[in-house]
Amino acid sequence: MSLRSPLYSQHKPLLAVAALLGTGFLIIALLGYYAAHASVRDHMLKTLYLNLLIGALVMLVVLTIVYRLINSYQQRIDAQATLDSLTELPNRRGFDLLAVQALHEAQREPKPLTALLLELDDFKRLDTLHGHIATDQLLTGFARDLTQSLRHSDIVCRWSTEAFVVLLKDTDGQTGLKIAEKIRQYIEKQRYFCSGKQLLVTVSLGLTTLQDKDTLHSLLSRTDHALQRARQTGCNRTCVEMPHSSYE
Template identity: 80%
Template structure:
């Protein structure tokens, strides 16, 4: 998803530049015309029209190229603002934008929605033992496996250094639990080759479902509380938080 900044539009500077270039060219040509003798004016006038046409075409071509460059640059800036550089998943800012819309659609229909928070178990220990490069490779591989196990319509983001958030659209708690366990078991069986080393990891998952009165904050608060219970009760498991519990 590409989000354009509402505070910036490349059209305005392009228009100003076009006006300035055209005005400057026209002023220069007119000065040359009036400075010439009467006998040369007819010839100069024809040349003036031709030069104006050529100048206009060149100006349009240059502005079109500049516009494309500005738009491309703006898109890269927008992408960097909402995407995580390592995993290329949405970051928390990008997730907030997508999640608010998903919640609104689910509550308006209404349709079920499940929220998961996933955390790599003992990640700090893995990082200190194998190094940052291996940890980054591990997270990149984990992100790919995570997206491979959900639908294109679902929302996945990197929530923090070792945690990921997932919204499952049109998914109730029972089916959400099945998906969570499928992901957990897949990661447990996976082997990650990082910096010449073979790493195995497990994950803990907190799961909850959307309720009519939920905000994004209350929904994720329940999922986070479920994740903490999963970590405190041994890790490598999925815990479900009751929908009407409140952990603000």
Template identity: 70%
Template sequence: MPLRSAFYSQRSLVLTLVALLGAGFLATSLLSYYASRASIRDNIVNTELPLTSDTVYSEIQKDLVRPILISSMMSRDTFMRDWVVNGEKDSDQMTRYLDEVMTHYGAYTAFFISNSTHTYYHAKGVLKQVKIDEPRDAWYFRVRDMKDPYEINVDPDLANKDNMTFFINYKVYDYNDRFIGAAGVGLTVDAVIKLIDKYQQRYQRSVYFVDTFGRLVLTGAEGGPEGAPVGKSLNDLDSMKSLVSQLPKPHSGSYEYSAHGQGHFLNVRFIPELNWYLFVDKREDGALSEIRQSLYLNLLICLLVTLIVLALVNRLIRRYQEKIHAQATLDSLTELPNRRGFDLLAVQALHEAHREPKPLTALLLDLDHFKVLNDTYGHMAGDQVLIGFARDLQSCLRHSDIVCRWGGEEFIVLLKDTDGETGQKIAEKIRQHVEQHEYAYNGHTLNLTVSIGATTLQRDDTLHSLLSRADHAMYRAKQTGRNRTCVEMPHSTYA
């Protein structure tokens, strides 16, 4: 029962320690995670995404707005206006001018369409006459009639094998503000898409453009949200319903929304040059992946620390138990096993002797006149004699033999694999050694003798019966004059 109680007590201590360490580490890690998460979210919404929008806007001004500025410059160019006003006499002059614009500014295409002659001029020459009933020419008449100074649209480019081209169509006026034609430059759609992909790759964000009606007008190669193509309205996308509820129409600002259970951070910025809205979208899992990995690493470290602490605690408990066990089974004075320790060792020795079978001899030793020595020289002298006797006793025995302090001045020895005759010889060796040995204490020489009782294990013996015979033999040694060995040896069943 005490062993079971100690086991449950130890297990309870370990479980309590695990619970305390685990709860403490988990609480600390989670608090740190959520605090860092809140800080990162705030930084993304209020700093990082707006800054990315500003940077992308700067890139747009360089890469996308630049063609608008070139087209605007062309619409106000005095050469172009003078050439038209003077009757468009030499088409080669316009062709060279458009070719110079393309070459100097690196444009994909450059054009001018005269309102008076409906002639389509290009860097490669005169392409055709635009007609109001030609569907492919509808864009020109739309530009002519619109109120805005320019538009951006995507159409096939007649001069470049009908490749889809991103056109900036600018209205041209004479010096009296009369409409005289449309001019501009173009970028290939592929080039514009590559610009968007470049932004997305560089800033690790989703970047797309939406018009004032909430329709996608420009995306990367993989499309907009959910891969939506250009022309798709955000209202028609299931993943954007959470956003649309906050933002029925595009409006500059910072937003958070959820799509398919995944959180998103969004910054919207109006681009006045394009009359579009720039959407910069960042997924929450990408933003928080590093801190989540940090949480997992912290938890792993906490687990390792917990295991190390448990290992150390378990080691300390074991050492403490071993120390307690040693204190419970060893004699503190002689450092020999005490009576309890002897019982544990003797049971094992008897079991081995019965199983083999092998002979086993027991010796019970009692120091003669030890009380007189204590009374004469004091208990300190008696303790020194006991320590010296224990050391001498061990020196006369093998490591495999069992020796213990039985109590007071009595000692007991179990001689393994030793028959009665050999055991008697060993007993006599011990007795003679003690008789001849002198023990010194505070300048005094103390002499000592010992009475020994010996017996040999029988087949039906128990530890009690074996020690009882040894005790009887030792008592006879005392009664017959001390300083002698007496044997109580029934007929041995061992050869």
């Protein structure tokens, strides 16, 4: 599923213009043919066929080029609409598209699915002390390390300024907790060099698992509650809000 810009609706007008031009060319050529003397009609008929063929080929080439240019531009617009420009991860709109499909697949199979909500600790303080450029570089580095800590099948996106959300496919709560702790401990040991400064950062995580009647909203609400507990109890930790799960 992709987001469609107004350019997508220009394909039909483009074909309509081409059809009108072709029809006009054909009408003018036919009028000239019937207005000519009989002695020159045979020659004009051959010329007409040749011109029609050349015109059709030129029009086909032009339409093909224009169509590809519009599609290419449309794809760039779609990407900009669903990707975060700083980290190049899906943004919330892109996440919604991916997450709805992941929830549907997990509930249909059924298969376990674990959700993580991560937030960089004391990010506003770091931003005040070191400036926006340094913290932008920090976010880029963190996003890269987070992505490399996960499988290609997992879904990760930038949720807000300093928060990221992850869906671990085919992963139960116990395994998800191990992954969350691995991420937390790994980030704690990282050294991010941003604008000539070494920044140390920790991360708090909230975790839950998908249930049969969950919606995306209810799933993320539980991860948010768990994250708030992690922040309120000292940060740099993982908290779990785990209802009874048939996968445990």
